[in-house]
Amino acid sequence: MTTVKTLRELRAAIAQARAEGKQIGFVPTMGNLHAGHVSLVEIAAQRADFVVASIFVNPLQFGAGEDLDKYPRTLAADREKLLAAGCHLLFHPDVEEIYPHGMGDQTRVSVPGVSEGLCGASRPGHFEGVATVVTKLFNMVQPDLAVFGEKDYQQLAVIRALVQDLNMPIQIIGAPTQRAEDGLALSSRNGYLSAEQRAVAPALYRGLQAVAEALRRGARDYQRLIEQAQAQQQAAGFVPDYLEIRNAVNLRPAQVDDRHLVILTAAHLGNTRLIDNLVVEPASQ
Numbered sequence: 001m002t003t004v005k006t007l008r009e010l011r012a013a014i015a016q017a018r019a020e021g022k023q024i025g026f027v028p029t030m031g032n033l034h035a036g037h038v039s040l041v042e043i044a045a046q047r048a049d050f051v052v053a054s055i056f057v058n059p060l061q062f063g064a065g066e067d068l069d070k071y072p073r074t075l076a077a078d079r080e081k082l083l084a085a086g087c088h089l090l091f092h093p094d095v096e097e098i099y100p101h102g103m104g105d106q107t108r109v110s111v112p113g114v115s116e117g118l119c120g121a122s123r124p125g126h127f128e129g130v131a132t133v134v135t136k137l138f139n140m141v142q143p144d145l146a147v148f149g150e151k152d153y154q155q156l157a158v159i160r161a162l163v164q165d166l167n168m169p170i171q172i173i174g175a176p177t178q179r180a181e182d183g184l185a186l187s188s189r190n191g192y193l194s195a196e197q198r199a200v201a202p203a204l205y206r207g208l209q210a211v212a213e214a215l216r217r218g219a220r221d222y223q224r225l226i227e228q229a230q231a232q233q234q235a236a237g238f239v240p241d242y243l244e245i246r247n248a249v250n251l252r253p254a255q256v257d258d259r260h261l262v263i264l265t266a267a268h269l270g271n272t273r274l275i276d277n278l279v280v281e282p283a284s285q
Contacts, residue, residue, distance in 0.1 A: 001083045003090045007140055010091050014052070014141060017088075022049035026143035027087075028134060031055040032072040036178035036186040038085045040147040043175050045086030052141050053082050054091040060103055061129030072191065091141070098136060109135045111165070114157040114251045118264055119275065122241050127158050134159055138168060145171040151178075151185050153264060153277040157251050177277075179205070185276045192272040201269055203236040204276050208263050211245070212280040215263075220256050220282075233267050241266035241273065248279050258282075 004010050017024060025048025027040045044051045055078060062068040075092065082090055099106055108128050115127035138146070148156045160172050178186045183205040184198075193201060207229045214225055222245045230240045245254040248262040264277040 001079070001087050001090060003079065003092055005091075005093055006097055007093070010052075010089075010140060013089050017050040023145070024048060024141065024143040025051045026137075026141045026146040027051070027053045028137050028146070028148075029053060029055055029078075030057045030071065030188070031078050032074050032188040032191075033078045033081045034178075034186045034188065034190075036149055036151065038081055039178050040149060040175050041082060041085035041087050043173060044145070044147045047145055047147075047173065048143075050089070051087045052089045052091060052143065053087045054093075054137055054141070056091075056093055056098060056133070056137075058098075058129060058133040059095060060099070060106070060132055061126050063123050063125060066123075067189075067192075072188065091137075098133065106132065108132050109162065111158045111161050114154065114161050118154050118242060118244060118246075118251070119266060120154065122266060127155070130155055131158060131162050135162065135166070138163075138170060143170055145173055147173045147175055149178075150174045150176055150279075151187070151276070153262060154251065183209075185274075187274065189272055189274065193269065197237075197269050197272065200237050201274060204233070204238065204265065204267060204269075204274055205278075207232050207236075207243075208265060208276060208278040211243075211263050212278050215245075215261060215280050215282040218283040222254055229265075233265075238267040238269055241268065243267075 025044035027044050029037050041053055057071050059068055109131040110128050111131050120127050148159060150156060156174050163170050163172055182202040184202045211225050211229050219225060226243050230243050233240045243265040245261055245263050247254055247258050248260040254261050261282055262277055262279045266273060266275045
């Protein structure tokens with residue numbers, strides 16, 4: 001695996017792979033990699049001949065008071081994991097390489113609809129930052145396919161809409177959420193949890209499972225299900241941010257005749273904000 005830091009080096013390596021007739025797969029990350037990230041690279045390696053991963057902690061998607069400065073940087077360990085997963089090229093640029101004119105005058109990419117509400121409401125500007133940096137990275141790498149985790153369900157919906165609306169010739173692949181044995185979705189932010197909080201954290205997913213089971217049994221009072229689940233979150237020690245039931249395809253608020261639903265939640269446990277989701281097909285009416 002080769003590591004490059006500049007766009008010039010990146011494009012030279014991509015051009016060589018293209019000249020050899022290779023299909024390019026891409027996995028953008030912010031580093032501090034865990035088994036969930038590794039699964040994305042492995043999927044890319046199964047689908048493409050030449051796998052590019054990026055590690056870039058994007059300041060544009062962090063809001064005031066968020067954890068940009070303390071976001072873990074673990075490059076040496078990340079490189080080992082990428083190599084073992086089948087990555088061929090790591091792009092690890094500095095901020096100045098991505099935003100050479102600074103972020104104040106940077107052209108921004110906004111994806112309406114799917115970026116609104118949920119994390120878009122809790123973190124104003126976050127998805128604009130994500131859409132902007134992903135657009136830039138797509139233009140830099142020009143991959144045939146890119147892999148993103150379903151754990152960040154709204155982010156995946158934003159990127160799919162972005163690619164469709166801007167006619168980008170890139171196949172977007174969603175990869176299943178990777179979980180610890182106790183059900184907690186793998187996330188870089190899990191490292192912020194104390195031992196006591198880590199023991200409580202799987203209750204977030206168990207709450208989603210309870211809502212999903214109720215939907216499969218025919219429950220349709222979405223608001224009541226939401227209120228019950230958030231009450232359970234609070235009883236477990238969480239401070240709920242949101243819990244919503246939405247259409248799994250377009251992320252619009254769920255209707256009683258929707259056949260594909262997704263339950264999405266975000267909640268704080270101490271100073272750590274955790275997110276999770278669960279796709280469910282409700283019982284037929």
